[in-house]
Amino acid sequence: MLLLLTLAVAGQGVRLLATRPGEAPGEVQVLPTLSDGSPTEQRDSAMHEARPLAPGEMVDADVAQPAELARLPRVGVALAKVIVADRNAKGAFGSLQGLDRVPGIGPGLLGTLAPHLTFSGAKPWNAEPNRLGAGLGTAFASSPQGSMAAARLEPPDTVLNVNRATAVELEGLPGIGPSLAQRIVADREARGPFATVEALDRIPGIGPGLVARLRRSVTAP
Numbered sequence: 337m338l339l340l341l342t343l344a345v346a347g348q349g350v351r352l353l354a355t356r357p358g359e360a361p362g363e364v365q366v367l368p369t370l371s372d373g374s375p376t377e378q379r380d381s382a383m384h385e386a387r388p389l390a391p392g393e394m395v396d397a398d399v400a401q402p403a404e405l406a407r408l409p410r411v412g413v414a415l416a417k418v419i420v421a422d423r424n425a426k427g428a429f430g431s432l433q434g435l436d437r438v439p440g441i442g443p444g445l446l447g448t449l450a451p452h453l454t455f456s457g458a459k460p461w462n463a464e465p466n467r468l469g470a471g472l473g474t475a476f477a478s479s480p481q482g483s484m485a486a487a488r489l490e491p492p493d494t495v496l497n498v499n500r501a502t503a504v505e506l507e508g509l510p511g512i513g514p515s516l517a518q519r520i521v522a523d524r525e526a527r528g529p530f531a532t533v534e535a536l537d538r539i540p541g542i543g544p545g546l547v548a549r550l551r552r553s554v555t556a557p
Contacts, residue, residue: 387407388407388409389407389408389409389452393452394452394453394454395407395408395452395453395454396453396454396455396456397419397423397429397435397453397454397455398423398428398429398430398455398456398457399456400420401420402416402417402419402420403416404416405419405420408449408452408453409448409449409452410445410448410449411445411449415440415441418438418439418440419435419438419441422437422438422439427457428455428456428457429455429457430455430457431455431511431546432446432449432450432453432455432541432543432546433511433512433513433515433516433541433546434455434457434513435449435453435455436513436515436516436541437513437515443519443540443541444540446540446541447540447541450540450541450543495552495553495554495555496509496553496554496555497554497555497556497557498520498524498530498533498536498554498555498556499524499529499530499556499557501554502521503517503518503520503521504517506520506521509550509553509554510549510550510553511546511549511550512550516539516541516542519539519540519541520536520539523538523539529556530556531556532556533547533550533551533554533555533556534547535556536550536554536556
C-alpha cells in the first residue's frame with residue numbers, strides 16, 4: 337500500500353510539472369503547421385514537381401533546380417542533386433557535352449535527355465580567359481599541356497577529316513570533349529567511316545545543333 341501511495345503522489349507531481357499554467361488537465365494541443373500555404377497549394381506544388389514533361393517542354397540544365405531536373409526521363413531525385421552539385425562546383429555545363437562530366441551520366445542517358453534539354457550557360461570551349469590566366473598565358477602556352485588546352489579552347493584553324501582524325505585532334509573541335517571524341521573514334525571503328533558530316537548525329541550526345549557548329553570545322557569525304 338505504501339508503494340502504491342508513493343507512485344500515485346509521484347505521478348501527480350510529474351503531471352503538475354508537465355502542465356503549463358492555466359492549461360486544463362488533458363487539454364489537446366494543436367501543433368503548429370509545418371509550412372506555409374494551404375493543403376491545396378502544397379498538393380498542387382507536389383503534383384507540379386512530379387508531373388512528366390509535356391511534349392516539346394524543355395528544361396534548362398544550367399539553371400534548373402533538383403525538383404525540375406528530376407522530371408526528366410531516367411533522372412531521379414538523387415541524380416538531379418548530383419547534377420546541381422556539379423554545376424555549383426564547376427560552373428554551367430553550356431552544352432550536352434558539358435553535362436557528360438557528371439558522374440552517373442553516360443552516352444545512353446545523354447541520348448535520352450538530348451531532346452529535352454537546353455543550356456543557357458556559356459560554352460566552356462569559348463570561355464573568356466580570366467586575368468590570372470592572362471598573366472600566366474605566356475608561360476602556360478609554352479608548355480605541352482598549355483598547347484593542348486589552348487587547342488581545346490579555340491576552334492581549329494584547319495578542317496579535320498572525321499574519318500582520319502585521332503581522338504586528341506577531335507578534342508580541339510568546338511563542343512567536343514575527351515569523352516565525346518573517344519565515342520566518335522569508337523563508333524567509326526565499329527560501324528565504319530562517316531559518309532557525311534551529318535552522319536555524326538548517330539553518336540549519342542551529338543544533335544543537329546552541334547553538327548551545324550562542326551560543319552565548318554570538319555569534313556567527311
